[in-house]
Amino acid sequence: MDVNLQNISVNLDNGTCLMEKGDLKFTYQRRYAVVGENGVGKTTLLNNIANWEELEGFPKHLRVLHVKQELNTENEETTVINAVLDADIERTQLIQREKQLTLKLEQNDNGEKEFTKDMKELKDVYDRLQLLGADTAQQRASAILTGLQFTDDMQNASIKSLSGGWRMRVALGAALLIEPDILMLDEPTNHLDLEAVVWLEAYLQQYPHTIILVSHDRGFLNEVCTDTIEFKDKKLTYYKGNYDTFVKLKTEQTKNAIREYDAYKSKRDHMMEFITKFRSNAKRATMVQSRVKTVEKMDVDAPIKVEKEKFWRFTIPSSEPLGRPIIAINDVTFDYSYHVKDENGIDTTIKKPSAEYLLQKVNFGVDNSSKIALLGANGQGKTTLLNLIMGHIRPIGGSVTVNSGLRIGHFTQHHSERFDLNLSAIENMLNLFNDKTQDDQIIRSFLGKFQIQGVDALKPMRLLSGGQKSRVSFAVLAYQKPHLLIIDEGSNHLSMDAVDALIQAIQQFKGGLLVVSHDQYFVNKLCNELWVIEDGKATRFDGTFDEYKSQSAKRTKKRVEDSVKKLGNMNN
16 A cells, blocks of 8 residues: 655656656555645646556555546536535446346346356445445535535535535545545645634544645644655655654754754865965975875765755835724624626615624724734635725625725735736736836836846746746735735745745734634734634634634534434434
8 A cells, every 4th residue: 555666757748857766655544745845846746646557666556536626527417415426436336336236136037157147246346335435425425525614505506506616625525535545635725714624634634545735734734744745856855744843854954964064164174274375385295185185085075065045035014003993893784685686687685684694793993903813614704804894895784984094905815816917017016006107117126126027027927937926916015015914815825935925024014914814824923813703793702723723623523413413314
């Protein structure tokens, strides 16, 4: 069940080499985090492992599954739970074969020899179905979907009713049900809320086979992974321990390597000083020659010069503080049913009980020093509340009062979508701020602080890397000199280095902060006030983030247990 391959190379379609003669080593039932800079080839590596038929020496009997995109279904009318069940192709084929053999045996038209052969095959089918846990598949599928925040109604709804993010959850649910021998997950938390992330952490910790993870969420990696693989300089380096352990080991290795090089350099410089000083002294020629040979030998065995990595950082300039509060939300009520169109395209209002509104008499305030995280399951109204604050939608009851001088810096997981990728970074910034009079040179100089320089500032943004697009987004955020930052799942799709840069910039920022995020590390680093949006209400949580996480895990566990119990009763 282990994988141990040597001299494996990974290339892009254009021939670019990402990994050269590296080793793939996965010990059964270990959980690996693959870390490295954006663009190093982590997803491509997973794609290559998924196409194991092309890897010489890969164990052919292992079931390998790479979850990287939404589940593909031939029938969009298929219910969510059936889509998950049908995704296990082997189970589906075995059930079909069982029906065929049972029917054939009932007819018994082909003689005793054929009957014996069919009975043996049927027994093999039953044995394999038992091994796959076919008799409990529906209960397990329901439990998995419940953990991923699918209600009973959603589980029985058609796939076509789901957005891309929820379809990604279906694909994840299908993979967890199949339980492949090697499960590969690429940024699995991007489409999950905190409650689903907490459940997934607990589920993966008990996963019976091998896991390979790519994620920017270091809190998730710390909870799940037993080993860390660094993908750097076209090779894989293996470390025991989770992400934090890996960072400590790397830091200590770097310090030791620097000390070793400094010691070598100091000794070499001392000898070269003697050689230079007495090179022309005939009396010391023998000593000089001896030291020359020593230096030559030292140079052959010289340690590699290692320097501490220089991490790029940026700042977000603050404006003068505004009067308190900068935002006041008083008895705000909102529901999307009041913002729909009828069959003729005419705005209409659908009446329903106020107790069913998405937000019900919410009271909330933000000032210049607020560092607030909004918590709660998807669909409870966190992003809706942010949109009310930013004036994108209006309440149907109560009031949202915003200081007239307030400037908001808004950063989301879809930060790159605000740009016209056919335009340059300079042109996009001029368009975003509607400032045609602004000197291009000023914008270019400002972008330079974010390492978007020279031709990179002038070429179409579609030619920039993902990391460079993020830096342009950071530049837009800083250029506004905001009083308040609103971050809505802003750490999604960012590299760990970019997340660190964003965290440090926000920590130094003097204004207010509102965060919606499932990234535990991100919230713990930035927020000192937690508000839970749930059942239409906004309630301050008097406790730490870890305490909220623990309570959330208990609630999710109970929901899963109740769902499985209900399904069992229905089947009985």
